[in-house]
Amino acid sequence: MTLVLRFGPGDAARCRFAVSPLQVTMSALLVLNAPSRHAWYLPWLRGIQDVIAGLDLGLLGVAAPVRGHGPDFLWPSPTGPLTTIEDDLARVQATDPGVVAAELAEHARRLDPRTVPAHLYRGLTGDPVEARDELVAHQREAWRLLVAPLWDRIRGLLDADIATRARQMADGGLEGLFSHLHRRAKWESGALHLIGLGRGSVDLRGRGLTLVPTAFGWPNLGIGPTDAISAAPPALVYPMLGAARLWEPAARSPAIARLLGAGRALVLAETLVPSTTSGLARRVGLAPATVSQHLAVLRDVGLVTAERRGREVFYQQTPLAAALTSGMHPDSPAAGPN
Template sequence: MTLVLRFGRSDAARCRFAVSPLLETMTALLMLKSPGRHGWYLTWLRDVRHVVAGLDLALLNVAAPSRGHGPDFLWPSPTGPRTTIEDDLAQVRATDPRVVAAELAEHARRLDPRTVPADVYRALTGDPVIARDMLVAQQRLAWQALVAPLWRRMRGLLDADITARSRQLADGGLERLFADLHPRATWRNDELHLTGFRRGAVDLRSRGLVLVPTVFGWPNLGIGPTDDSSVTVPALVYPMLGAAQLWEPATQPPAIVRLLGAGRVSVLAETLIPSTTGGLAQRVGLAPATVSQHLAVLRDAGLVTARRRGREVLYSQTPLAVALLSQRSASRINQGADDPVVRPATAAKGKLHPCRNGCDDYDPSTRT
């Protein structure tokens, strides 16, 4: 089945990128509740389980089930590429109590009260303001335990994805952008076809589209809201480029470190995703001037290329660098393109997940 997003004349100009710390937090929570979903999160799971065990997330765990549909207000659409966790939580906290009451009541009807602790069920179905504030507090706890320790590096990788995708958009428009965004997204005839969702069509009606790269949502594709009458801008959540870099060991082959030096190797490894000097400096924890010096040497050695896009210069690994670092990296990039592009794996089609924006096969029109 296919969901079709129809673009009008002004929709292309209103497409923008955004990040959401809260989306990553909620998706990480789902990953924690379904640890067998993807194998490469196992190291992270081992690291956070003992931390989460001491936290009171009971209400949030019930409100965000790993199967089925949860309250929409817990998954606000991000506002832009500089969104902070405080921005996201402020959106949840600002939700109209009437909306909170309606969505929690609908969610409670899908639960078996015998499977939920009595005090948690009372909180879920009681005063909506108290429930909303409790959920916000627990979302903050989940953020601090699950995502905050990784956020600096995650944010650098998300920014690098946005930089690379923006370049694609500038070079070839929406057709180029969607050419390798996800195997289930196809652009043709001014429409974006998304397979694996309930059949239907959404007219964007000059709202545009928010594109949200995700780390914890890999390798899934999410979309919402898909209500054609909604005034909310739909958000398309897709797996970011190079997500595996976050989970792979940071160590590099000792021989390469001895050859190039640890700092230079760390910079080279990060250029798997086309990146600016500032973006690289943020991710490797070095001063921009130091990174610039490393890049000059790497470029002279034929290990990175530099390409100007507007006021920015993007640095990318060459095939020689890929071969030098590891054969495994070579299998993850698009050797035929000007720049290395990590292609996300095809997501399996399956049951719906509760999030509005970030989980595989989400379509609000399937709600019961």
Template sequence: MQAESVGIVAGMALVLKFGRGDAARCRFAISPLQETMSALLVLKDPGRHGWYLPWLRDVEPVVAGLDLGLLGLAVPSNGHGPDFLWPSPTSPLTRIEDDLAQVRATDPAVVAAELAEQARRLDRHTVPGDLYRALTGDPVAARETLVAQQRTAWRALVEPLWDRMRGLLDADITTRARQLADGGLEGLFADLHRRATWKNDELHLTGFRDGTVDLRGRGLILVPTAFGWPNLGIGPTDNTSATSPALVYPMLGTARLWEPATQSPAIVRLLGSGRASVLTETFIPSTTRSLAQRVDLAPATVSEHLAVLRAAGLVTAKRRGREVLYGQTPLSAALLNLDRF
């Protein structure tokens, strides 16, 4: 995964060339593993942005006890890291086990080559000998250890807030898909990121190593991220790869993930505390189970509240695979914002 460079040189850019069929093959996906890997980068650079502080405080008690030595060594704080650890997701319904299965399926020769390249970037004098030997030794053993540590990191760092995060990721995809439908690729990339510019059927990504990626009918996978803010990531960038490159970009409304939902006193008087809390939390489209966990009510109680709110035109219900997501309508959003005026 090639990440946005820290020291940006004027004029440096990675150019993605779109040919026949590439526009039709652009699609959106999410990746629990992408969020996990990006969360690790936040741990390495905790001062990236103040809104990560609540999360950092929450995970601090468990981080010290995690065995992530080899994974931490394989993941650079910035720049280019092993692509096989950041597999391109294929669907908006990607699960963590889908991501990890892709990592585990990586050819040992690819694992060996990419970890060797990462090893060359390290200062041998600052790396524990056992970890360096694991990084440069048997690629199959290294791959299995890395997969196990990725799963450990997911469970400790991301899974506890995944339902809330997933709602915002889905909301971003809905908005971006509408932009794509209304304005094509030019409309989509107009405000995707300040370092992404669309011109002459090419996407120019400044802040990366100079180069050109010919999509050759592979299309592009667009992956919103919460923990990756404010940077872009792209990979793989090898023109010989049959894999569609994934462009990882900051999702819309990232700050809302860390902000506590606040209830309007007027809405509490109107609806009651329980129903008002459920409605307030649906600013992120969520499942009944997720809402029940966040408002500390029984799922059956939350389901009853949702039925009433939906009948009143305050909540919508949209199916996502086997799940149903409940979100606010324009009417409820207006009601909840009355106190701001």
């Protein structure tokens, strides 16, 4: 089965990247609902056992499918690279009750009522406003417990993925971008062929396409909405580059620590993932002012670069720093991209 996205005049110019904390959260729920299908994320699953022991997501646990298609309104297309979780949740909260009722009813028809608690099954087909409010509350809780503690590190990798993909598109156009995006995405004759995402053809009608990397997507692709009446561009959710870095400890060499000092070496190791000063401070347990001083020194000697993105500045290791921090210890993970 292949879904074909047909690009017309103006669609290429309207292709853009976006970040969605809620897309990441919903993708994490897919992993949580079917852990045996996502062995790549076992380190994360082991790390949240205490959290999920008392986690009850109620209606959201039923509405987020183990496989296949779920209600589109729970996965709103993000509007840009600076989208926050509150931006995402506000869009879900603003969904028309008629849309909520129709999509939840359709989802309920795909379920076996015998496998769902009766009160939750009734919730899918009951008052759409109550259902929408409950689902938003559970999405916020899922974000807080499952994703927020990792968000600084995830966000750094998402930004690194977007920077890499943007270079691919600048160098090779859409063909160059999609040839590296995913093995099930093929660019042929001015159209994007998505293998295994349904059957049919979708005319983008000048809306373009939103490309959304996620930390929990491997090995899957996701697409939506693709209906003919939607004014929003479809969002293609794909697994980000370097997801394994989320589970790897930062490489820390005793020799580098003696050279730079323990605190500065720790900050340098964490800049393997592009990070803000505040994000680094939370991860390494140092005051933001101290981290800022360390970054200034590391930047002056050519070990980190600084790049402004909107209101934030992200710091990342230079190739020189990567060479210094990799291979210094037999147990250190490689500093290169995955």
